[in-house]
Amino acid sequence: IVRDIPLTTFMQDVVGQTSVSSVWGLQGGGINLTGGSRSVCILDSGINSSHPDFSGRVLAEKCYCSVSDSGSGGCCPDGTTEDESAIDDYGHGTHVAGITGAAGGISGMATGVGLVIVKIINASGSGSSVDLDAGIQWCVDNADTYNISVITASLGDPNTKVTFSCDRTSASTT
Numbered sequence: 001i002v003r004d005i006p007l008t009t010f011m012q013d014v015v016g017q018t019s020v021s022s023v024w025g026l027q028g029g030g031i032n033l034t035g036g037s038r039s040v041c042i043l044d045s046g047i048n049s050s051h052p053d054f055s056g057r058v059l060a061e062k063c064y065c066s067v068s069d070s071g072s073g074g075c076c077p078d079g080t081t082e083d084e085s086a087i088d089d090y091g092h093g094t095h096v097a098g099i100t101g102a103a104g105g106i107s108g109m110a111t112g113v114g115l116v117i118v119k120i121i122n123a124s125g126s127g128s129s130v131d132l133d134a135g136i137q138w139c140v141d142n143a144d145t146y147n148i149s150v151i152t153a154s155l156g157d158p159n160t161k162v163t164f165s166c167d168r169t170s171a172s173t174t
Helices: 011-018 092-101 129-141
Strands: 039-044 058-064 114-119 148-153 162-166 171-173
Touching: 039 092, 039 129, 058 129, 092 114, 114 129, 129 148
Parallel strands: 039 114, 039 148, 058 114
Antiparallel strands: 162 171
16 A cells, blocks of 8 residues: 655745755855855756746856757757757756745745856756766856856766766766
């Protein structure tokens, strides 16, 4: 016997679960912990940049997306494999951006952080490590332009259950 319990995502619970609001008024090394004056580069399925909780903080968008839903062409908003738009047609990237830095109706972890969005995931939730590599390189190459302090990707290999993590000096799989 298995109990079937409905599940849903609760973006509004993130701040309470992490107690991050208790540090928003603090500074570390002269930097406000809300993320003000810093940016995070999010590699995912894009963003709904017109959402009011991201108002004025989506600094740049890029798309590297060679894996289309139909198996041919690209999944960037203009139908190519590289574009300057990262419109989210899957929803996960917008959710991750919300957890990272929503500010408005719902607050994320860093309510003042700039958002740099790189779409590498298609409308079915699939992507390619080649696009991930291109996206990471684009974030690194544009780190000074957009003051990127963090690169984040909520991704893994569904066949091997490998998830990816890296820091400024090394990349590894866990």
